[in-house]
Amino acid sequence: MKIIVPLAGKGTRLLPLTKRVPKPLIRVAGRPVMDYVMDTVKGFDVDELIVITGHLKHVVERYIVTQYPVKAKFVEQKALDGTAGAINLARPFVDQPVLIIFVDTLFDADLSLIKTVDADGILWAKEVEDYQRFGVIVTDQRGYMKTIVEKPSTPVSRLANIGLYYVKDWKTLFDGIAHVLEQPPGKGGEYYLTDAFQYMVDRGRRLFTAPVGGWYDCGKVDTLLETNQHLLEQGRARIPQGPGPRCTIVPPVYIEDGVTIHDATIGPNVSIEGGSYVTESTIANSILGRNVRVVRSAVADSVIGDDQVIEGKTIQRSVLDAGELAPAK
Numbered sequence: 001m002k003i004i005v006p007l008a009g010k011g012t013r014l015l016p017l018t019k020r021v022p023k024p025l026i027r028v029a030g031r032p033v034m035d036y037v038m039d040t041v042k043g044f045d046v047d048e049l050i051v052i053t054g055h056l057k058h059v060v061e062r063y064i065v066t067q068y069p070v071k072a073k074f075v076e077q078k079a080l081d082g083t084a085g086a087i088n089l090a091r092p093f094v095d096q097p098v099l100i101i102f103v104d105t106l107f108d109a110d111l112s113l114i115k116t117v118d119a120d121g122i123l124w125a126k127e128v129e130d131y132q133r134f135g136v137i138v139t140d141q142r143g144y145m146k147t148i149v150e151k152p153s154t155p156v157s158r159l160a161n162i163g164l165y166y167v168k169d170w171k172t173l174f175d176g177i178a179h180v181l182e183q184p185p186g187k188g189g190e191y192y193l194t195d196a197f198q199y200m201v202d203r204g205r206r207l208f209t210a211p212v213g214g215w216y217d218c219g220k221v222d223t224l225l226e227t228n229q230h231l232l233e234q235g236r237a238r239i240p241q242g243p244g245p246r247c248t249i250v251p252p253v254y255i256e257d258g259v260t261i262h263d264a265t266i267g268p269n270v271s272i273e274g275g276s277y278v279t280e281s282t283i284a285n286s287i288l289g290r291n292v293r294v295v296r297s298a299v300a301d302s303v304i305g306d307d308q309v310i311e312g313k314t315i316q317r318s319v320l321d322a323g324e325l326a327p328a329k
Helices: 035-038 058-069 085-087 169-183 193-202 221-236
Strands: 002-006 046-055 072-076 097-103 104-108 121-125 135-139 145-150 159-167 207-211 215-218 247-249 254-255 260-264 269-274 278-282 286-288 293-295 296-300 310-311 314-316 318-323 322-329
Touching: 035 104, 035 293, 046 058, 058 072, 058 145, 104 159, 121 193, 145 193, 159 193, 159 221, 193 207, 193 269, 215 221, 221 254, 221 286, 247 278, 254 260, 260 269, 269 278, 278 286, 286 296, 314 318, 314 322
Parallel strands: 002 046, 002 097, 046 072, 121 207, 247 260, 254 269, 260 278, 269 286, 278 293, 278 296, 293 310, 296 314
Antiparallel strands: 097 159, 104 215, 121 159, 135 145, 135 159, 318 322
16 A cells, blocks of 8 residues: 655644644654654555655655655645645555555554455544544444534534545545535635545445544644653653752653753653753653753743753743744644
8 A cells, every 4th residue: 555644734833843843743752743653554565655745845855765664755735725635646646545644643543454344445533522623423333434524513423533544445535535626615725635535435435434542632732742641651751860969750751861950850741852951940741852951940831842941931831942932822
C-alpha cells in the first residue's frame, strides 16, 4: 500500500512555536509527534509515502528524507481548501490501496485489521463526549458506516472520526473526492474528505468503523500537554542519574542527559530536553525544548521552544518561542 500524509496545516493554535516548527515536528516527551505515528506503520509493506506539504515545507521534507527509510514523494498544497483538496493532490500517484494518516494526533489503533477485515475501507473512530467538535460516524449493527456528520448539534453519534483511514477501493475514493470538489465548499470554504466517504457508502461501498484504544491530540497547548503526560505514564519517562543538588523530582518526568538542575522542583508531567538549565525555579506540566534557561521562575502548563531564556518570571498556560510569548489557545 501507499501512505498519504497531509502536513500542510499551519498549527495556529500553537503559535508562536509553529512559526518555526511544523506542527508534526513539535516534540512531545522528547520526540516529534510524527515519529510516534510512523512507528505504528513499521512492519507494513509500504511502497511510498506521499506527503502533502505547505507551511515550512522545506523543514518537513528534510526531516522525512533523513529520518525515515521509505521512498517519499512531496506535493505542495498551495491553497488550504480542506482535507478533500489535500488528498486530491495525491491522486496522480495512487495506483493501489492507501492508508491516510493525519499526524497531528497520536492513536492506539490496531492496524492489523487492514489484513483481516472484509471491507472496501476502514475508518478508525473514538467515542467522545464533546461530539460537536468532530465529524461523527453512524454505523449499522455490524459496525459499517451508514453516515458521517460534521460537527452535529444533536448526538446522532459519539464516534468521532480521528483522521486515520485505510481505503482498499481507492478508485471510488478519488471519484468521491472529485464529486466533492464539484460542489460548493463547506464551513470555512473547505472541502471535507468525510464527504467523499459518504459518496462511497451511498454507492454501496462498505466502510468498517474500527475503535481505537486511545486518541491523543497534539494540536493545541492543553491537549499537547495531556499527550505528553500520557506518553510519560506509558514508558517515556526518564530521570538521569544525579539530577542535581537540592532538587525535588515529582514523577512522571522526561529529563534528557545534559540537563542541569539545582535548587528546583520539577514535575509532574514535565519534559526537558538536552542542554537546558533550571535553577531556583519550579516547572510543572510543561514541555521545555533544547537549551532553555530558567532562573528564579515558575513555569506551568506551558510549551517552551528551544533556546529560550526565562528569568524572574511566572509563565502559565502559554507558548514561548523566539522571544515571543502568547497565551494558550
